[in-house]
Amino acid sequence: MDHAKCAVVTGASRGIGKAIAAALGAAGYNVVGTATSDAGVKSIETSLCSLYPGSSAMVLDVTSDTSIDEFVARLLDAGHQPHVLVNNAAITRDNLVLRMKDAEWDEVLSANLTSVFKLSRRLIRIMIKARAGRIINIGSVVGSIGNAGQTNYAAAKAGMIGYTKSLAREIASRGITVNAVAPGFIDTDMTKNLAPLHREQMLSQIPVGRLGLPEEIAAAVVFLASDMASYITGETLHINGGMYMA
Numbered sequence: 001m002d003h004a005k006c007a008v009v010t011g012a013s014r015g016i017g018k019a020i021a022a023a024l025g026a027a028g029y030n031v032v033g034t035a036t037s038d039a040g041v042k043s044i045e046t047s048l049c050s051l052y053p054g055s056s057a058m059v060l061d062v063t064s065d066t067s068i069d070e071f072v073a074r075l076l077d078a079g080h081q082p083h084v085l086v087n088n089a090a091i092t093r094d095n096l097v098l099r100m101k102d103a104e105w106d107e108v109l110s111a112n113l114t115s116v117f118k119l120s121r122r123l124i125r126i127m128i129k130a131r132a133g134r135i136i137n138i139g140s141v142v143g144s145i146g147n148a149g150q151t152n153y154a155a156a157k158a159g160m161i162g163y164t165k166s167l168a169r170e171i172a173s174r175g176i177t178v179n180a181v182a183p184g185f186i187d188t189d190m191t192k193n194l195a196p197l198h199r200e201q202m203l204s205q206i207p208v209g210r211l212g213l214p215e216e217i218a219a220a221v222v223f224l225a226s227d228m229a230s231y232i233t234g235e236t237l238h239i240n241g242g243m244y245m246a
């Protein structure tokens, strides 16, 4: 077990990020979970920090340079030396291309891709000094197979795979691995509002016959963060119930 190493998880207030934070807490990490609001911070404190006292919650908007600066300053002030960064925070702004507004494109690229560059650029400085670290980017099956109505989201998630491979090559010699985990359809707020017909169509494409659980994604993240995964880098681990086999 990796006792007392620090793991930063963005978007830890809900869904997959919440499950990742809990699983890393259970594995012995001091988890710093982030949310965009004070209410989100409170909910992380209730769900995570009460169980794992070494953990903490902080506000972070990954689309704001100021917020990233303040977050990193608070992290360092609190004495944290992040060993693991899980870039999990993301949004959707679905629309068909003909109807998609510039803002819907820009917001998704900013929250789901540019943020990954900006936050990992900051935290790898610390990992390089330590000559050890793990960056785990949460992608999506949609980045590999596409999805009508999600060109912005799919472009961001496909871009994340190229980013993951390139950064992995840049910093492998410093003892830092960079990998992606690409979930299929997982039971969270993000998939809650699917129309019944769309949900049925989606389930028919999943050999396992059900949506995945956030905990099933979290287990893979704990593995990739661990010493057991020290020779895996630049890889994308697909977890989708057989929906897409790379």
Ligand SMILES: NC(=O)c1ccc[n+]([C@@H]2O[C@H](COP(=O)([O-])OP(=O)(O)OC[C@H]3O[C@@H](n4cnc5c(N)ncnc54)[C@H](OP(=O)(O)O)[C@@H]3O)[C@@H](O)[C@H]2O)c1
Residues within 6 Å of the ligand: 010, 011, 012, 013, 014, 015, 016, 017, 034, 035, 036, 037, 040, 060, 061, 062, 063, 087, 088, 089, 090, 091, 111, 138, 139, 140, 141, 182, 183, 184, 185, 186, 187, 188, 189, 190, 191
């Ligand atoms: N659910 C799925 O089926 C599925 C499938 C494939 C991939 N994924 C990926 O898995 C990851 C988690 O998805 P999820 O389903 O758990 O999503 P979710 O339930 O909608 O939760 C999203 C999380 O991201 C945070 N967030 C949103 N905008 C942010 C910003 N600007 N700055 C910082 N944090 C922000 C939210 O914080 P607040 O609570 O403060 O808003 C929340 O904690 C995402 O990368 C998503 O693309 C999900």
